[in-house]
Amino acid sequence: MISSRGLLMAASKRLLKAPQIWLQRHAQVALSSLGRMAGNQLATLMTCAVIGIALAMPLGLHVMLGNLQRISGAWDSGASISVFLKQTVSDEKAASLAKELRLHQRIEGVELITRESALEEFQQLSGYADALEALDSNPLPALLIVQPKADYTTAETAQLLVRELKLLPDADIVQLDLQWVRRLQAITVIAQRAVVVLAALLGMAVLLIVGNTIRLEIQNRRAEIEITKLIGATNAFIRRPFLYTGFWYGLFGGIIAWLLVAIAITLLSGPIANLANLYESSFSLSSLNLSTVASLLLGSSLLGLAGSWLAVGRHLSAIEPG
Amino acid sequence: MIHFDNVSKRYPGGHTGLSNVSLRIEAEEMVFLTGHSGAGKSTLLKLIGLLERPSTGQLHVNDRNLSRLKRRQIPYHRRDVGMIFQDHRLLHDRTVFDNVALPLVVAGVGHKEIGRRVRAALDKVGLLHKERSAPITLSGGEQQRVGIARAVVSKPPLVLADEPTGNLDPALSEEIMELFKQFNQVGVTLLIASHDIDLLNRMQKRILTLSKGQLVDDIKPGPADGGE
Ligand SMILES: Nc1ncnc2c1ncn2[C@@H]1O[C@H](COP(=O)(O)OP(=O)(O)OP(=O)(O)O)[C@@H](O)[C@H]1O
Ligand SMILES: [Mg+2]
Numbered sequence: 001m002i003s004s005r006g007l008l009m010a011a012s013k014r015l016l017k018a019p020q021i022w023l024q025r026h027a028q029v030a031l032s033s034l035g036r037m038a039g040n041q042l043a044t045l046m047t048c049a050v051i052g053i054a055l056a057m058p059l060g061l062h063v064m065l066g067n068l069q070r071i072s073g074a075w076d077s078g079a080s081i082s083v084f085l086k087q088t089v090s091d092e093k094a095a096s097l098a099k100e101l102r103l104h105q106r107i108e109g110v111e112l113i114t115r116e117s118a119l120e121e122f123q124q125l126s127g128y129a130d131a132l133e134a135l136d137s138n139p140l141p142a143l144l145i146v147q148p149k150a151d152y153t154t155a156e157t158a159q160l161l162v163r164e165l166k167l168l169p170d171a172d173i174v175q176l177d178l179q180w181v182r183r184l185q186a187i188t189v190i191a192q193r194a195v196v197v198l199a200a201l202l203g204m205a206v207l208l209i210v211g212n213t214i215r216l217e218i219q220n221r222r223a224e225i226e227i228t229k230l231i232g233a234t235n236a237f238i239r240r241p242f243l244y245t246g247f248w249y250g251l252f253g254g255i256i257a258w259l260l261v262a263i264a265i266t267l268l269s270g271p272i273a274n275l276a277n278l279y280e281s282s283f284s285l286s287s288l289n290l291s292t293v294a295s296l297l298l299g300s301s302l303l304g305l306a307g308s309w310l311a312v313g314r315h316l317s318a319i320e321p322g
Numbered sequence: 323m324i325h326f327d328n329v330s331k332r333y334p335g336g337h338t339g340l341s342n343v344s345l346r347i348e349a350e351e352m353v354f355l356t357g358h359s360g361a362g363k364s365t366l367l368k369l370i371g372l373l374e375r376p377s378t379g380q381l382h383v384n385d386r387n388l389s390r391l392k393r394r395q396i397p398y399h400r401r402d403v404g405m406i407f408q409d410h411r412l413l414h415d416r417t418v419f420d421n422v423a424l425p426l427v428v429a430g431v432g433h434k435e436i437g438r439r440v441r442a443a444l445d446k447v448g449l450l451h452k453e454r455s456a457p458i459t460l461s462g463g464e465q466q467r468v469g470i471a472r473a474v475v476s477k478p479p480l481v482l483a484d485e486p487t488g489n490l491d492p493a494l495s496e497e498i499m500e501l502f503k504q505f506n507q508v509g510v511t512l513l514i515a516s517h518d519i520d521l522l523n524r525m526q527k528r529i530l531t532l533s534k535g536q537l538v539d540d541i542k543p544g545p546a547d548g549g550e
Contacts, residue, residue: 025427237397
């Protein structure tokens with residue numbers, strides 16, 4: 001009975017001073033576990049780097065996919081149909097055909113690229129000017145770029161228009177540019193799933209890395225844990241520094257992943273802007289946005305915490321003073 | 323304060339630590355525990371600090387029934403028992419100050435209070451000037467005194483010491499015993515295991531003798547010596 005009274009008094013005393021001391025204690029443990037990690041710079045850096053690299057992979061893929069989706073999304077609405085005319089069709093005939101098609105009820109507009117202008121453009125871009133000059137005749141066909149009316153840009157309706165255009169006697173090849181966009185979108189969905197699976201696997205790897213690091217740390221500090229238990233430390237008290245260490249590993253790993261991906265984006269953005277230029281697009285690689293970074297850091301910290309929780313749960317209770 | 327009722331401890335593998343020990347130690351007593359090597363002195367102290375559980379029998383410490391104490395409650399019991407070891411068991415990567423502060427940190431005592439109480443404990447054992455030192459830079463006797471400061475800093479009602487003077491020279495041993503006497507005078511109950519018979523005889527305190535795990539002798543000093 002005295003014991004329960006004693007416990008009660010201790011408990012109420014603790015509650016009175018609790019919030020301040022609780023905060024003070026946590027801040028102290030958080031800092032001291034950080035200090036311990038800083039004291040072992042190389043090992044800490046290596047562990048964080050491994051975590052960072054593991055997280056950078058799914059993160060980088062995620063960013064790339066986001067960009068791909070932006071590309072295919074932008075082109076979806078502007079789907080057009082390319083009608084390559086037969087070689088034998090002259091530029092004049094092509095112009096009159098274009099005029100005719102512009103009156104079609106399902107067609108918004110028609111852009112004509114004559115054989116002449118196609119050749120010019122090709123000479124400019126390809127650098128085969130001399131070779132083409134050697135040919136007697138222009139090998140390029142005329143091209144009509146047909147823009148369907150807004151109501152007819154979905155895959156099925158555009159397909160109807162394609163079938164109709166294929167019936168034109170002068171048409172050689174009719175291509176719906178939407179098709180590759182659709183395929184790209186389908187591939188993107190698959191890739192997205194793959195990224196989720198990869199993220200799950202690498203997340204597990206991070207869990208194991210942190211778990212193993214903490215396990216070693218527990219082994220190294222076995223004597224200290226025993227002595228602290230002897231002196232009346234609760235399991236929560238002994239757990240705390242290890243949990244903070246796991247949290248820090250996760251957080252720093254996340255920061256390294258962020259840096260790695262940011263650097264990769266910076267390195268890639270120049271060449272990609274060049275490529276986009278060649279496609280006459282103003283596309284530029286989008287970098288990491290705030291919410292992605294925030295969820296990355298939150299996720300990696302939680303992974304670190306979970307990893308150390310696993311290690312602590314398994315290995316700490318096995319250490320008892322004797 | 324301490325009440326053994328037919329307590330036995332058998333270690334896994336059949337070794338007997340203690341067999342059928344019954345004894346009672348009152349609050350504010352100072353008691354020595356002696357016996358040959360392997361007699362069960364450390365086992366008896368470990369049972370009190372719940373480093374081991376009794377195999378059979380009832381054991382009460384501080385009015386707590388230790389056989390019924392749940393695992394979760396063990397830390398709170400240990401905070402009421404100061405323990406001193408022959409090998410000191412100090413943390414070698416912390417300063418003397420931090421070592422002595424540990425029981426207070428563990429118990430969630432505030433920062434300022436810790437500073438005050440640690441210095442008071444270090445002053446008591448005469449090591450205030452060494453608070454910033456690392457334990458390994460101290461002599462064996464000094465390290466033992468750090469261990470003692472750590473055991474008493476949280477003012478536990480009961481202090482256990484297992485061969486606290488084991489590898490100290492007689493003068494140092496005397497000094498340490500003098501410290502224990504002072505703690506006892508302010509009301510701390512002490513149970514000290516030692517096989518230094520000469521020292522025990524000079525202290526004029528109650529002596530429990532163990533042999534092969536059994537309590538074979540319980541000598542109380544005469545009233546003139548002011549034991550109880
Ligand atoms: N962890 C253990 N596992 C098995 N047997 C043990 C264990 N600890 C102690 N014993 C046995 O229990 C008996 C009592 O040991 P204990 O350590 O209590 O003796 P002691 O009186 O402290 O001896 P010493 O003076 O040498 O320290 C011995 O026979 C010992 O072998
Ligand atoms: Mg012993």
